[in-house]
Amino acid sequence: MAPSTTGAQGPTPHPSSTRLKPLKSPISPGELSVIEKSKQLAAWTAVDEHVLPDYRVIGIGSGSTVPYVVERIVSQGAEANKDRVFIPTGFQSKELIVSSGLSLGDVDQYPTIDVTLDGADEVDTQLNCIKGGGACHLREKVLAEAATTFILVADYRKNVEYLGTNFKAGVPIEVVPFAYAKVLQNLHQVLDSPKATLRMAVAKAGPVVTDNGNFVIDAPFDIDKMKEPYTIMAQIKMLTGVVEVGLFCHMARAAYFGNQDGSVTVKWNDGKVQEVQATQS
Ligand SMILES: O=C(CO)[C@H](O)[C@H](O)COP(=O)(O)O
Incomplete structure (x- = not known):
């Protein structure tokens, strides 16, 4: 504030x-x-x-x-x-x-x-x-x-x-900045989201920084996973460095x-x- x-x-x-x-x-x-x-x-x-x-x-x-x-x-x-x-x-x-x-x-x-x-x-x-x-x-x-x-x-x-039908950018994930590379790796290698990317700013060089000073990763998942949003939300939330997941179940x-x-x-x-x-x- x-x-x-x-x-x-x-x-x-x-x-x-x-x-x-x-x-x-x-x-x-x-x-x-x-x-x-x-x-x-x-x-x-x-x-x-x-x-x-x-x-x-x-x-x-x-x-x-x-x-x-x-x-x-x-x-x-x-x-x-x-x-x-x-x-x-x-x-x-x-x-x-x-x-x-x-x-x-x-x-x-x-x-x-x-x-x-x-x-x-x-x-x-x-x-x-x-x-x-x-x-x-x-x-x-x-x-x-x-x-x-x-x-x-x-x-x-x-x-x-089903979630992910029109909104293709993926699940927004707020992460603490120093952990972003580790979380991205987890998403790529463990949670089957090979296209997960760090959200970049448009009129600024570098990543989007949230109102809380954190970064955002956008992680697209297959429709089968998106049919069980609570499961994928819980799996993402368990990754250390994740602050919050943009799936509200x-x-x-x-x-x-x-x-x-x-x-x-x-x-x-x-x-x-x-x-x-x-x-x-
Ligand atoms: O979750 C949100 C912001 O974090 C917004 O509520 C969501 O992106 C919808 O925005 P819009 O109505 O502009 O499409």
Whole structure:
């Protein structure tokens, strides 16, 4: 967390901090692409069903769907949000919380969270998911586990039968930097992931460095292994030097997928699947 600066006049607000935003979405629906619209539908529907008036501690995940989660929470109004605290999963969600005028907290202050809403790279029929495309999966998993209810939000492309169907980059694995070569070797030689690679930064020379100062390895596995995500997750997690694995198994209560036709598919952890007409305003 960035330290807050406190002067004689009291705390100095974050430069992008504003008062709570007005009720209406700042983004006109006509300006959104089909994929963006489906992310928004999923996020809004999930917020309407799971961010309840008496909830006080709310976890905010990472990725491109999460801004719509925050947008919808803000639309619940200043009164609904005034006694709430929002816990981020990384730099992006911290900025979102602060710039929306919501109160920021951290999981070490609030180890019990009423609900955490987060995106996913892919979700299977049992609500196992791949996370970590944005390299935030360590904090994301902590906030998922700390939450009484963990909810996934995504567009229709992420709704699959088996993990690894569309998301081919592999399982994101956060590792301590000095152990990365050893873990890569383990993945290549022991866990049958010959294409596992260190994730490299795009606008910086060298590897991606997570919000926790660690590196990320992306490890693709055969579909047969991905059909048993808990097994492969446990095997990876046992490698010394691994901090966290971007496979979230048996954690989500429900997953909301926005569809191209404007409906939302809701998959529940008891196997129930619903098609709902999405929230439009
Ligand atoms: O796990 C994540 C970051 O670590 C994200 O939630 C995941 O990558 C989905 O992001 P997006 O909605 O942008 O596709």
